[in-house]
Amino acid sequence: MTFRVDLLPSGHSFEAPPDKPLLQAAIEGGVIIAYSCRAGSCRTCIAKVVSGSIDYVPTLNLRLSAEEKAAGYTLLCRALACSDVVMEVEEISLATIKPVVLPCRIADLAYPAPDVAVATLKLPPQENLSYVPGQYVSFLLDGGLRRNYSLARPCRPAERPRSRFISAISRAATSPTACSPAKSPSRQILKFEGPLGTFYLREDSDKPIMFVASGTGFAPIKAICESIFERRIARDIVLYWAAAAGQTLYERSLR
Numbered sequence: 001m002t003f004r005v006d007l008l009p010s011g012h013s014f015e016a017p018p019d020k021p022l023l024q025a026a027i028e029g030g031v032i033i034a035y036s037c038r039a040g041s042c043r044t045c046i047a048k049v050v051s052g053s054i055d056y057v058p059t060l061n062l063r064l065s066a067e068e069k070a071a072g073y074t075l076l077c078r079a080l081a082c083s084d085v086v087m088e089v090e091e092i093s094l095a096t097i098k099p100v101v102l103p104c105r106i107a108d109l110a111y112p113a114p115d116v117a118v119a120t121l122k123l124p125p126q127e128n129l130s131y132v133p134g135q136y137v138s139f140l141l142d143g144g145l146r147r148n149y150s151l152a153r154p155c156r157p158a159e160r161p162r163s164r165f166i167s168a169i170s171r172a173a174t175s176p177t178a179c180s181p182a183k184s185p186s187r188q189i190l191k192f193e194g195p196l197g198t199f200y201l202r203e204d205s206d207k208p209i210m211f212v213a214s215g216t217g218f219a220p221i222k223a224i225c226e227s228i229f230e231r232r233i234a235r236d237i238v239l240y241w242a243a244a245a246g247q248t249l250y251e252r253s254l255r
Contacts (some may be wrong), residue, residue: 048072
């Protein structure tokens, strides 16, 4: 059994089973809606329900007030359809492939700062990952847990066989959980889903760009900036990058 979800103002629609979050159903249906954490914390995927009824996946992080719920707003990453639904939501254009699940091994670990780990991941020879700079991957861990890691370098399909290597920057060095890819033995096979997220450079504008990052939130911005430099995109860029300690600013130059 599935429900029909209609989107305004685009008129697009997709089918959603009652046990699958609306965001995931939209992605699988080829509809791209702005999203990031997929855990109910960032509020990127907020939408307004015009008609129909929804429920929520149990979560401790649903950043939605009672007033917003009463006004019909919902977070699509945690919302479940209980009937056919009509929603108001802004769609975006993102030229990328659908997320896939891939195996990998850790090829290298570097620690440019005490609380920062840079992991280089190796994919099987027959696999490759295409993504837009700014996206991330989500590691699939035991017990249904996930850990998200940003892709910290642009996608360079021409760099075969280097295209089998991707990088992620995270706080894995000081992660409070043992379920961290950066703590896994190099011979262990891990799995991740990706690419994910809709944080990427909108190229339909020539306006100046301002980036604001804190700590390891710099990772996706690093990938975007490197892509801008490589493609010689002529736009002014200002980067504000803050950290609790100066040594956490682990890369002083993007070149």
